[in-house]
Amino acid sequence: MIETILSTMKKQRLAWSWAVIVGLFLVFVGRAPVLPVIAGCALAIAISTLRSASRGQPGPVRLRGGR
Helix, strand or coil: CHHHHHHHHHHCHHHHHHHHHHHHHHHHCCCCCHHHHHHHHHHHHHHHHHHHHHHCCCCCCCCCCCC
């Protein structure tokens, strides 16, 4: 499970870089508070990483009319 999340995070490098760029823009240009910006960027990265990790795993087999 940990290896899957780490490999997914490596694939999400673009999301990491954009989160850093947007966070710096908000803090320095927009004068936003630092802690909520950091929390928001970390939350956005975590959500995108977990969503893409869950897409890579096969789901349960569903049968038509089965239990």
